Amino acid sequence: MKQNVLIIGAGGVAQVVAHKCAQNNDVLGDIHIASRTLSKCEAILESVREKGAMKQEGVLEAHQVDAMDSAAVAALINKTGAQIVINVGSAFVNMTVMDACIETGAAYIDTAIHEDPTKICETPPWYANYEWKKRDLCAEKGVTAILGAGFDPGVVNAFARFAIDEYMDEVKSIDIVDINAGSHGKYFATNFDPEINFREFTGVVYYWEDQQWKEKKMFETGHDWELPVVGTSRAYQSGHDEVHSLATNYPQADVRFWMGFGDHYINVFTVLQNLGLLSEQPVKTAEGQEVVPLKVVKAVLPDPSSLAPNYTGKTCIGDLVKGTKDGQDVEVFVYNVADHKDAYNEVGSQGISYTAGVPPVAAAMLVATGEWDAKTMKNVEELDPKPFFTILDNIGLPTRVQVGGLGGEDKAWNE
Structure with a gap:
């Protein structure tokens, strides 16, 4: 069983992820959130505390990290003991965060495809340009990577x-x-x-x-x-x-x-x-x-x-x-x-952030319990949807x- 979550990002979707992780910390364990701007992370955690979202007493901490720096992300994963990373940062950081997960063995979950900031609409299929190139390495190292686990994709x-x-x-x-x-x-x-x-x-x-x-x-x-x-x-x-x-x-x-x-x-x-x-x-x-x-x-x-x-x-x-x-x-x-x-x-x-932020938490819970701990790279349609729907029903998206x-x-x- 995997526990302890590191959330990358501090926008509207990250706020939803933090609240939902806190509401389910009996399954997910310690909750950490990190971005370039520490104050944004701290504001999200304050909103979690104001809502009384924590299901049980536990760790709820904010950190500063440059998610484009894979070594820094890996160091933070090791420092926090996070076994699951939910990446809801910019689409430009997917590969550096994924590399940190592959290095440390942490499970990786994101909600959107990687993008090169200098390019738009690369050759299809888009996943083959970046993420799928790491699929064999994930399988070799037994690292779970669930791609596009928001709402759409997800x-x-x-x-x-x-x-x-x-x-x-x-x-x-x-x-x-x-x-x-x-x-x-x-x-x-x-x-x-x-x-x-x-x-x-x-x-x-x-x-x-x-x-x-x-x-x-x-x-x-x-x-x-x-x-x-x-x-x-x-x-x-x-x-x-x-x-x-x-x-x-x-x-x-x-x-x-x-x-x-x-x-x-x-x-x-x-x-x-x-x-x-x-x-x-x-x-x-x-x-x-x-x-x-x-x-x-x-x-x-x-x-x-x-x-x-x-x-x-x-x-x-x-x-x-x-x-x-x-x-x-x-x-x-x-x-x-x-x-x-x-x-x-x-x-x-708002509702767009909510629909994007609830599903990766459901995916993290399935990784934590082992049902989606695939130990390789998967897109969501390659995983059993029924346990996913069951959790989504229970945490806000029937x-x-x-x-x-x-x-x-x-x-x-x-x-």
Whole structure:
């Protein structure tokens, strides 16, 4: 059994992770959190104490570390005795944190794919560019590494595996739909790190269809989805992490990702992009200073964690999976609905951070008990989804199914 958790990062998702780890410290043991800015870590731990989140008396400590320094992360893992590392820092630190885990033997869990800050939308499948290159080494050293264990990627990967295992002999398509029907009240803001948010949408939209990679432009293809609770919402085909592992593990299926956007977001995004303000490449000002436009935009936008107090409404994220069973066409929609205000009242974060932060804690609990302690590298769809759903049900993100597709018989996943 593995215990003692080190959380890397101190943003809105890290706050959720810290609260949920504290609520389950009887399973997870000591809780440590580290980032470049110690004061941010300390503020998160203070919010944990204010909410009385600790299930039982235990260690709750903050640390300073540069997560780009693999040796420093390894030293901190050894110092804290952490056997599980939950990386919810920037997507730029994945590989240095993973290397530290491989060196020390700690289990590694992240919520998004690694990115090179100088590149956008590299050659698919994205995981093959960085993470999967370490898969053999993880297996050789017996190190558990669970990739993309947030919501999307993460829970939606488990949704796909569950739908296929339970309802199909053969899968034909997986459409992941992410709708945020909430309102933060700001003129313009992103729900997570603006730099990562914009990088997702300025490059090529890669998707898997007819057993090959295909390309679109962002906002080229939209579709109105009639979803549970949130109703009709317009979503656009987008590039996203989970497409790249699902397409590899289910190559016979078409795999697409759809994200909801309002006209206002698209208009502001388009202006920023047309002005060159979303570029990741440095430019020089008239005064000779070198700046990265995307980082300047990030600096002037609201911090995503600041949106939480006034956020209202709900999210609906799910997979519409189609296939065949006994020669007949079948489809199911596996999904979750989360509430922004409920998330804020419980852990002080908005619903997007909540849906991203709860699943890696569930994954950590499964590593702690041994059920997901794979001792090699896995994407979430390669692991048994049922114990994952059971914990998610218990800690805030229940899974439901509409049998027959959208609008079909609605029930809990285990009914």
